[in-house]
Each structure stands twice: as C-alpha cells, then as structure tokens.
Amino acid sequence: MSDATRSHKAKKFLERLPKKLSRQIVGSLVGCVHCGMCTQSCHYMLSNPEDPTFAPAHKADQLRKIFKRHIDWTGRVFPWWVSAKSVFTDSELEDLKDIAFGKCTNCRRCTFNCPMGVDFASANRTLRGLLVHVGVMPEGVAVVSKDQWEIGNQMGVLKEDYIETLEWMSDELSGELGDAGARIPIDVKNAAVVYSINPREVKYDPRSISDAAKIFWAARENWCMPSECWDMTNFGLFSGDDDLGGAAGRRLFEKVMELKGRKLVISECGHGYRSTRCEAQNWAGQSFPVDMESSVITMLRYIKEGRIKVDKAKNKESYTFHDSCNNARSCGLTEEPRELLNLVAPDFREMHPNRAENYCCTGGGGAMSMSEYTPRRLKSAKIKAEQLKATGATVVVTSCHNCVDGLSDLIKHYKLDMKVTQLVNLVAEALVIPAKVAAPAAGKVLALAGRTIMVVDDEPDALTFFSALLADHGARTIPVSDPNEVLKAARKEKPDLITLDISMPGKDGGEVLCELRKNPETEAIKVCVITGRPELRKLIYDRTVRPPEGYLDKPVDEAKLLTNVRKILELAHEDVPVES
Amino acid sequence: MSESALLHFAQHRLQEAALLCMAVVYAFRIRWLLSFKDARDKQAPTGRGVVDPESGKYYSLANIAMPWAMESTRNSPFFYLQFAVFHLGVACAITLSFIIPYLPGLLELPPVVKAIQGFTAAAFVIGVGRMIRRIAVPVMRLISTPDDYFSLALLTVWFPFAFLAAPNDRGGGEGVLLTFFFLTAFFLVYVPFSKISHYLYYPFTRFWLGRTMGHRGVFPMRQPVHPR
Ligand code: SF4
Ligand code: SF4
Secondary structure, rough: OOHOOOOOHHHHHHHHHHHHOOOHHHHHOOOOOOOOOHHHHHHHHOOOOOOOHHOOHHHHHHHHHHHHOOOOOOHHHHHOOOOOOOOOOOOOHHHHHHHHHHHHOOOOHHHHHOOOOOOHHHHHHHHHHHHHHHHHHHHHHHHHHHHHHHHHOOOOHHHHHHHHHHHHHHHHHHHHHOOOOOOOOOOOOOOOOOEEOHHHHOOOOOHHHHHHHHHHHOOOOOOOOOOOOOEOOOOOHHHHOOOHHHHHHHHHHHHHHHHOOOOOEEEHHHHHHHHHHHHHHHOOOOOOOOOEEEHHHHHHHHHHOOOOEEEHOOOOEEEEOOOOOHHHHHHHHHHHHHHHHHOOOOEEOOOOHHHHOOOOOOOOOOOOHHHHHHHHHHHHHHHHHHHHHHHOOOHHHEEOOHHHHHHHHHHOOOOHHHHHHHHEHOOOHEEEOOOOHHHOOEEOOOOOOOOEEEEEOHHHHHHHHHHHHHHHOEEEEEEEEOOOHHHHHHHHOOOOEEEEEEOOOOOOOOHHHHHHHHOOOOOOOOEEEEEOOOHHHHHHHHOOOOOEEEEEOOOOHHHHHHHHHHHHHHOOOOEEEEOO | OOOOOHHHHHHHHHHHHHHHHHHHHHHHHHHHOOOOOOOOOOOOOOOOOOOOOOOHHHHHHHHHHHOOOOOOHHHHHHHHHHHHHHHHHHHHHHHHHHHHHOOOOHHHHHHHHHHHHHHHHHHHHHHHHHHHHHHHHHHHHOOOOOOHHHHHHHHHHHHHHHHHHHHOOOOOOOOHHHHHHHHHHHHHHHHHOOOHHHHHHHHHHHHHHHHHHOOOOOOOOOOOOOOO
C-alpha cells in the first residue's frame, strides 16, 4: 500500500489526527510499556479470557500504531521496530470502528489500573472522534448524534411531546397529592433550581420525572424545568465529537442563564452528569457561570436540612448499589449516593468491587445504541452478572439511566432475579407526605376501567402476568399468544391498546405492527411494544409504518407498566381511592 | 591496579558522551510532548470539598509506591514485588556506572557490593521470567513489539555484567568492566529511542491524570470497601 492508494476517508482521518491530540492523549500513547497490568481490569477481557484481542493495551495499540507511524518520529524512522502502522483502506477503518465502539465502553477501569497513568479510555474517545469525523461509526451513533444536533436531545423527543409529558405528570402529581398546586413549573425565572433530565425519562420512564417533582414539591423548592434545551445528556461524550459535546452543553447552560436559574440540578445519569458537570465546558472551550449539582446531592441535602422527611421502612427489599463509571471514575460521586441510600433503605448490601473499582454496567459508552454489538456486550457482561448475583440483593440501585438499561438487559440475559431502580424512586417512595393530603382508601375507581387491552406474547408467563395485572386495574384484557391471530382478534375486539412482544415464533412483532397499521380497521389502535430483546428494536423502528406509541424493556414491573399504559391511553389518574 | 586507556575512555568519555546524547534527545522529547495543547479542566472542581484538588497530583505521582492503591497491584503482590526489584536492579546498575569511576572507595565496603549484586542478580532472574512471560502468555505476545523484546533482553544481559563488575576487581582482566561500560553506554544512547524512555513520560502522564482526577474529587481515591 502506498500514500497514493490511500482511501479518501483514511486520508481525512490522518489529516485530523494531529488536531485531536492533546498532551494528555500523547502521553497515553507514548507512555505504555506493554506490561499487561491493565489486562485483568477490563470486563471484556475478564468475560472472554480466551480472546487476547480484548486486552486494553492491544485495543490501545490500534491507535498507538497509527500515531507512531505519523506523529512519533521513532515510528516514522523505524516503523517495524515499534510496530508502527498506517491506515490505508476503508476496511481498516471499519476494523478500528469495531474496536473503538464495539470492544470498549470507555469505562476507564483500565486507566485506574495502569501504573503509568495511561488513560486508554480518553485515547479511545479520541479514536471514536476521528472515526466519526470521517463518517465511520455504528448506525445508532449516527442516528442519536443527528437527533442531538437537530432536535436538541438524543432521543429526538419533540417539544410538544416533552411538554405534554410534563403536563401529564403534573396532573398525576396533583391528583396523587391532593394539591392542585403540586405541578411541574416550566420556565420560571430566578428559580433556585432548574432541573434537567435525560430524554429517556420522557420516553420510557416518566415516573422518574414525577418522583423528582414530588420530592421538589415536598421540599417546597422554588424550581422549574426548562421548556427547551432540557437534555442534560450529551452524545458527544460517546461519539468523541467535541463539537457536538460543546454545542449540547452550551445550549443547556445558556438556557439556565436565560432563566436566571440559581442552580442547575442534573437528574440521575452518569454520562449526563459527567458531560454537563465535568466535560462540556472543556469541549465548548469556555467556562459558564452556572452552578451545578447532581440530584443525588440535592436529595441528600433536603434530607439533611430537614426539608423532606423519609421513612426508610417503606422500601422493603434488599438493595445493592452500582456505581456508574462516569460518576465514580470521572466525577468522584461515590459517597453521596451511599449515604442517601442508607437513609432511604434499611437493607443495603455493598457490591464488590465498588466505587471507582466497580465494573461497568457493560452498557456504557453508548453501547446501548449500538445493536450490532449486543451479543458481544452481553457475553462480556458475565463478570458483571456474577458480581450482581454475589450481593444476594433483590434490587440494584444506580444513579444512571444508561446503567438502568445496561443492567436490566444483562439481568434478563443471565436470568438473575433482580430489579433495577434509581435513588429518585426510592426517595419518592420513602417520602413522608404531610397528613393533610393523605386520602382515606375505602374504595377505588380503577384507572383502566372501561378500557380493552389486548396482550400479545408467546411466553405463557408473560401473557398471564400482563393480563392479570392490567385486569387488576380494571381493564378488559384479551390474551393472544399466536402472532398470526392478532390482526383477526384486533378487528373483532377493537381494543384501545395492544401490548406487543417482538420476538415470537412464526411472525415477529414488527410484522404484526405492520399488519395492524396497514389495515384501516386497526391502524388507529395504540400499540405498546414490550420486549426482552432490545437489540430487536430495529424490527419495529426500521418499518415505514407509524411507530408504536410506547416501548418498554422487560423486565417490566407493575408501576412501569401502568404508568406507560396510562400515558398512552391519556388517562390522568392512577387508581383513585374514594370515600365510602 | 591502574586501568587501561580503553577502560578509562569507557568509564569517562564514553559515559559522558552517552549521557549527553541521552539528555539532548530527552530535552527534544519533552519539548515535543509539551508542544501539544494542554487539555485542562475548565469547570469548577467536583467532589465533596474535603480534600484539596491539588493533592490529586501528588497522590497520582506517589501511586507507584502504594501497591494497595490499585487493584492490579493489590491483587498481584508478587508481580509488584518483581516490578520493584527489577527497577531497583536498574537503579543499582546505573549507580554502579557512576560509583566505579567517581567513588570507587565505596566498593571496598562489602555491604555496598553485596547490595548491588543482590539486586542485579534478582533483577536478572526477574528479567528472564519476564521474557518467558512475554513470549509464553498470549496477551503479552500480542502486545509486544520488537522494541519490547530487545529492551528487556538488553537489560537482562546488562544485569549479570553489573553483578560481575560490582567488586571493581580487575584481577582477572578488564573484560567484564569494559563490557559493562560499553553496554551501559549503549543502553544510555538507546533509551530515549525505546520503550525504556517510559520513565521520562511517567511523571507527566501521572501528573496530568492526577491533576484531572484531583480536580474531580476522584484522587486521592476513596478506597473501596472490601468483603469481610
Ligand atoms: S476503558 Fe473499560 S472497556 Fe475500555 S478497555 Fe478499558 S477497562 Fe475495557
Ligand atoms: S498497564 Fe498501562 S503500561 Fe501496562 S500495558 Fe496497560 S496501558 Fe500499557
């Protein structure tokens, strides 16, 4: 291969390389002595001991070789001696992509185990940025980055959907608390707290928004949420694109400054906290006068200051805590979550290793958006699964939405009997609400009364569980286990909602959705996909038909299912107790 | 016994020239490293404010002497011990190259000679073990470059000559001393071009990592709670 035959993308990659290098990255590229001490720190390596290509030093060498060939003169003069190597073809760039995105979650665990202080995670982010610059990236990364650039948040949530969700959560909250004033304030000037969230909360977990709102309400906080620029997550961290990282951070900071908010509180999300609190100003190349804190610290403060009261006995399970890599290894947030958890749950069991030595949830570094690597990700989660299992806890608590998804996925894959939750949910559950708003429960108006819901799932257990649960809340349920029967049954029964599994023998959920959408008699029926195989999302979202109104990953608990079903059916209230 | 002109040259002029060469190349290397932009944190420090963010740098630099601080060293104490002894062996051999020409009287003290011989002998054994590990363990083989093998071999061959040169005894001829000094000179000239230059980069990489992690309240690291 010669310079003349180098592909256009490879040329651009090499042109960009010197511009991406900082002293810290160069230090990490020249400082490795190939001692192998980081090998046993990587969850990929620990779960795949037979495959040495997962070793952090080997992965780092792929960028190091190119760096040496083009930047470090020892490699330019004696390339063979130091194994320096250039990049010529698009296929070589694809190989780099496989390593940078598919074999590393940028968890930084190897960095902390390198005696030389080699920060491979940062070097890998640099490699990702170089690849993204020339358009070589997993499809999911391209899609999410586009959404964050164009729509302003990484899940492409439209402003009207966001506002509608906040309104709906406000209705829920005021209904639950019996206080018409218990609402989510939007765009309040001079608020003490401006609360920013992860778009996942709007799309899949609105309960975490209402739980946070409940806590702010109980603390009598002067707070608000912005109507725009509310996403505190930042895909620039994962894609290595500093321009995107800087732009996303700038939007949020400028919104807080426009509102004259006194403090930006960042909801529980590891990469969101790291990006917003610790990285965005570096990417933007400028400091912003915005005071920030994690909602974990805010909640802890409320309890310590006596602004909210909690009763830990309300959280009855056994809990362990998973440190998000970004919180623990890049922001030092390890003690506050434990302190808070101990205040709201009586049975806390430490996970080993923990804090900055914890293993990655295996869904970090944007891995959840890269479905092509799902089998490898789940295989590499073996060490994490063993770590979770050894705690003996029934619930794993984490302060990160990404970890919630990563952990849920591996719990399902390794058939662990555990649930995942966040501190905000536990604090809200433990809240002691002033007596005047506690309503007597002599009877109930059931939330789903009068609604017909068809449950489609080939697994008998799931079918029974979802049907019974929805029926308990007043719905008339129609269980269907054969995907070939769905269209016929839907035409006959005209349900208000269909909950639809994706992976079914004979016909997958994507095909069923297509049939329903293409038939004029059933096209308006609302559909909520419930799947234990998130990697099959493509089967649904790659269709040209209208996407489903809801999406849930298994395992699904009662609260999550009901919240989402009511959201889709636009039902404002939970089961309402009535006086006899 | 007086030394030959060749040995005198090897002990003095050759070493000085090699050291000068090393220093010049090092100066260029550091200038080159510092020519890249400094990615310094712009945000306010994180952490609970109970530790001085500055202390992260010192913690990071001292990390090498705290085997309990990293899982990789904590869980492999034998490996850490090897690392420590190997590097002490290097330090002894280098020091010897200064003692023989400038402070030969020190080598009349048997404990000094014994200490140098003890560390260089142990370092030799460790060097052989490391070479076997580099060749036999698939991960090590995969990540090793010709420079890695050569640098290790160079040191491993150098140690026995340091061991033999330590008594500074010319009774059996000057062969050992000459080989030791020529190897030392070659080592000094080769170092800046090889992976052995890691000790030049080490303070920088650890300082930068410590500065960032101290600013973020991660370093000094809160030790994880271990199972009872
Ligand atoms: S950053 Fe994490 S995932 Fe990547 S190589 Fe290091 S330990 Fe492995
Ligand atoms: S521990 Fe550090 S120096 Fe050793 S192989 Fe890993 S990255 Fe390189």
